[in-house]
Amino acid sequence: MSVTLLIVQTLNGLQFGVLLFLIAAGLTLVFGVMDFINLAHGVQYMLGAYLAVMFYALTGNFLIALIAALAAALLLGLLLEFTVFRHLYDRDHLEQVIATFGIILFLNQGVKVVWGAAPLSLPIPDMFAGTIVLSPGILYPVWRLMIIGSGLAVALILYLLVSRTRVGMLVRAGATHARIVSALGVDIRRLFMIVFGFGTMLAAFAGVMIAPILSVEPGMGDSVLILAFVVIVIGGIGSMRGAFIAALLIGLVDTLGRSFAIDILRLVMPPSPARTVGPAIASMLIYVLMALVLYFRPAGLFPAKGR
């Protein structure tokens, strides 16, 4: 286990954590404000990636593809909100789960029909291709740093939006006292739509940013969705700060666990069983972490006040 590897894997973990935050932020906002479990949030991330690939093929410009993909994802998201989700807000969680599960089935298959089952790829923009020397002997891809940077920037913007603007104030109020907010004359439906649209765009943004280093394929949103659930449960549902911290925690624990589990186990057992047991333990790590957090704090690390 070398220091170089440790630094690189820590950065990778950070990058993964930031990505998880982008997805979890929308999920936790939507749940916090509307009490709505949206399983289809993961397919919105997938759609972002697919739309970016499509617009890139049309225009050949990454920035245009990014903007167009975000706009298209927003439109699709609002369409879904308008036709389906809107009617689910006051249903119980079980029904929300089933209906959004149906949408996952539909969209995963739809993507397969439209773009084919084979994985697609999106090139890294030339400006950010290649690697950067962090210190002598440590090379790191620029694009991954870009993901970390843009993710942190989004986190900051979100923080300012939620804590400093009028809409942010309504969102905070809506998360704890939706009925009172509505009684005070705020159009809660419109607020819901804004929050939902925003969450959709965040997920799509994550999808576009990760597309150059991951293969774009049907079902790519499913595993990320579950990790995002783990994140918001650990962070405390409805809490943006909790989602941020939990996302980085999960990203780091998962990445470092996967790269060093075998090495660490070899300290206490012979190499051959270590190689068998290592991956199994590494893949369990974040769930064990979640279990521990919830055992001691059943409402997560930063429970949103008032629920």
Next chain:
Amino acid sequence: MSLAVTSTPLARRFEALPIAIFLVLALAPLAASFGAETYLLGLFTRVMIYGIAALALDFICGYGGLVSFGHAAFVGIGAYTAGIFGAHGITDMAITLPVALLVSALFAWLTGTVCLRTKSVYFIMITLAFGQMIYFVAGSLSPYGGDDGLTLKLRSTLFGFPILQYDRALYYAVLAFLLVSYLLLRGIVASRFGRVFRGARDNPTRMATIGYDVFRYQRIAYVIAGSLGGLSGFLLANATEFVSPSFMSWQRSGELIIMVLFGGIGTLHGAIVGAAAFLVLEDMLGGITENWKLIFGPMLVLIVLFARGGLLGLAQSVWERLRRG
């Protein structure tokens, strides 16, 4: 959160239904022998196996308000117990079945201890996460096939006799297990334990005030549901003679919830009808187009939006409208 209520008068009117369901299942192989026997027998065996898992889920979901989104984990554990023992040449049910039940019960006890401390949406997500955990663990079991899974060389035997060797024998064995599970859960729901458990769904604070340890009751129920899930997995491994991590993917857990919802939540026998409806529908739509999920997905949305109470609920309201004229 208002999950379906078990209104007794209506339930009593539909009392004939469970009997009819089991009669149909008992006679189905005879009818099947006139048609495509292996196909129908296989389909109905799967219906009954998933029926056991769905029954167990309906028990905790419908009567306890515990919406578990990780129930496929137990199915997987049961299946893997059969698979792993089989890989080491041990196929005797007298050993493997109790172990399968015990391991899934233990997993339910451990995860239940954590999950049940949380409520509503947290519970859904945590059970989902534990399901994923066991899914990834199964995928990393490289001695037992990893992601590809493993094949069972032999179906389970009982004291050395290959009693499940023939499909028809397997069918009736599964039917017997289904009947026992159904009667067991019905008994539990009607018992004092079941009343406490249902009370905890409707008003946990009140139950606690009366002096019941709600957590303990719910954990026992969760363990019962988990072991029945394990039983279902054990039978599934025998029916398909194959075990793989996909048995416990989160989509499978979702499908089990769909079955419960299809049949009408909180009815028990509805879960069997729901399992049949889901698997037959999957087969039929799959026969029309390989993109059957494009049809099935929107169907789910429509059922949630317009048919509350599932297919049986729908049938019931149509029936009542006809009677009223």
